Amino acid sequence: MQSNTNTIDDDVKVPSKAAAQVYHWASNVLDKLKRGITPPHLHVLELLDGHKVTQCLCVAMRLGVADQLNDGPKACADMARALDVNPDALYRVMRLLASKQVFKELPDRRFELTPAAAMLRTGVKGSLRAWAGLTEQTWGTWEYLIDSLRTGQPMFEKVFGMPIFDYYAKHPEKSELFDQAMAELSRPIAKAIVMSYAFSGIDRLVDVGGGDGSLLSVILRAHPRMKATLLEGPWAAERARRSIDAAGLGERCEVVAGDFFASVPAGGDAYLLKNVLHDWNDERALALLASCHRAMKQGARLLIVELIIPPGNEPFIGKIVDIQMLLATGGRERTKEEYEALLDQAGFRIRRAVPTAFPMSVIEAVRT
Numbered sequence: 243m244q245s246n247t248n249t250i251d252d253d254v255k256v257p258s259k260a261a262a263q264v265y266h267w268a269s270n271v272l273d274k275l276k277r278g279i280t281p282p283h284l285h286v287l288e289l290l291d292g293h294k295v296t297q298c299l300c301v302a303m304r305l306g307v308a309d310q311l312n313d314g315p316k317a318c319a320d321m322a323r324a325l326d327v328n329p330d331a332l333y334r335v336m337r338l339l340a341s342k343q344v345f346k347e348l349p350d351r352r353f354e355l356t357p358a359a360a361m362l363r364t365g366v367k368g369s370l371r372a373w374a375g376l377t378e379q380t381w382g383t384w385e386y387l388i389d390s391l392r393t394g395q396p397m398f399e400k401v402f403g404m405p406i407f408d409y410y411a412k413h414p415e416k417s418e419l420f421d422q423a424m425a426e427l428s429r430p431i432a433k434a435i436v437m438s439y440a441f442s443g444i445d446r447l448v449d450v451g452g453g454d455g456s457l458l459s460v461i462l463r464a465h466p467r468m469k470a471t472l473l474e475g476p477w478a479a480e481r482a483r484r485s486i487d488a489a490g491l492g493e494r495c496e497v498v499a500g501d502f503f504a505s506v507p508a509g510g511d512a513y514l515l516k517n518v519l520h521d522w523n524d525e526r527a528l529a530l531l532a533s534c535h536r537a538m539k540q541g542a543r544l545l546i547v548e549l550i551i552p553p554g555n556e557p558f559i560g561k562i563v564d565i566q567m568l569l570a571t572g573g574r575e576r577t578k579e580e581y582e583a584l585l586d587q588a589g590f591r592i593r594r595a596v597p598t599a600f601p602m603s604v605i606e607a608v609r610t
């Protein structure tokens with residue numbers, strides 16, 4: 243029987259595009275079925291409870307509950323003792339999470355890991371602990387969503403006193419958490435990108451706002467002759483340099499600290515922007531695209547990796563991330579038409595949008 247997963251690298255498994263399509267189709271059908279039989283008041287009550295489950299999950303992550311279960315099932319009271327928390331309160335949080343298939347309750351108030359709970363462990367492949375930390379870190383901005391609705395402005399500054407990347411420049415430990423969280427998301431997606439998009443013909447790739455280099459490392463490993471430049475803000479560039487060196491790719495990748503609104507390194511055959519344009523409103527996105535345009539020679543490719551909002555009522559993770567962007571940076575997720583219009587205004591033409599096994603697509607554009 244053919245496997246439903248392809249493994250490009252040693253660790254993270256990525257479903258094939260066909261398997262991913264079946265999964266999305268089936269989960270949409272099941273979701274519609276469930277909605278069809280759920281009375282509307284229960285439907286709304288369930289939606290109103292979403293943030294309560296999120297907070298239980300974040301707190302379980304912060305405490306390191308899943309690490310307690312590394313060696314097998316354990317009594318909740320023993321975990322509470324080890325974590326120095328109230329055993330009854332911990333039991334109630336665990337019971338709720340078990341009802342969401344995160345952890346499994348066994349007789350005598352013992353718990354064990356489920357595949358989802360395994361993602362909450364520290365230092366394991368596929369861990370989402372930093373992502374949970376970032377979710378908690380930006381939690382406060384959601385309280386001011388109503389103000390974002392009234393003004394159209396982000397709320398990060400209201401809560402943290404300054405715009406998000408200025409804050410990271412001043413708070414290295416928070417900036418590191420952000421990098422780790424982005425890397426946790428990027429690693430599996432990186433493999434899906436490499437499986438879906440042909441990087442052939444690209445001798446030098448410039449990763450603009452490349453984070454800690456997780457994506458670039460996967461691409462460079464898959465393309466042994468490729469060289470790269472990673473551009474990051476000064477608050478993150480040194481960490482990127484260290485992680486690229488640690489991946490043994492220092493010889494093939496230079497790291498440049500700078501401001502991508504001012505300039506982007508010239509000489510690339512392709513310029514990669516993953517989860518970067520979505521950080522910015524159209525005005526800032528156009529300024530960033532203008533920097534890329536100035537740096538790019540004729541024929542160079544612009545590769546934008548983003549969640550493209552589909553038309554219609556389907557559930558799509560980008561519709562949630564979109565609101566997070568509104569609150570955090572004033573950025574947005576965009577539809578295909580919105581990308582076409584934005585890129586057209588910036589002097590680019592979309593050649594194609596390549597879907598991946600994950601909800602992200604690679605938009606390939608060239609200068610007009």
Ligand SMILES: C[S@@+](CC[C@H](N)C(=O)[O-])C[C@H]1O[C@@H](n2cnc3c(N)ncnc32)[C@H](O)[C@@H]1O
Pocket residue numbers: 407424425428450451452453454457473474475478500501502503515516517518521
């Ligand atoms: C959402 S993250 C995406 C990181 C990475 N591309 C990924 O997908 O994992 C956006 C990145 O842009 C960087 N950035 C923000 N403003 C910048 C600026 N003015 N110049 C250079 N990099 C910047 C941030 O430090 C951050 O790493």
